[in-house]
Amino acid sequence: MLVCHCKRVHCRVIRDCARSGAEDADDVGRMCGAGTGCGGCKPLVEKLVEREQAAQPRSESIAPAA
Numbered sequence: 001m002l003v004c005h006c007k008r009v010h011c012r013v014i015r016d017c018a019r020s021g022a023e024d025a026d027d028v029g030r031m032c033g034a035g036t037g038c039g040g041c042k043p044l045v046e047k048l049v050e051r052e053q054a055a056q057p058r059s060e061s062i063a064p065a066a
């Protein structure tokens with residue numbers, strides 16, 4: 001689904017950003033440009049990041065002890 005119409009960014013790209021370390025919509029904007037146009041998609045970008053973080057806990061939090 002196309003989330004950011006200004007920058008033509010799909011939800012898949014935003015989820016990839018979240019998996020690569022983006023913690024909020026501003027991080028996603030720096031990584032792929034989503035939300036850096038009119039800003040209208042930023043609430044949805046934020047929601048997608050939150051959903052991805054909830055689905056995929058950070059690797060350091062689940063890494064086995066050495």
Ligand code: FES
Nearest residue numbers: 004006037038039
């Ligand atoms: S729709 Fe994403 S910045 Fe305008």
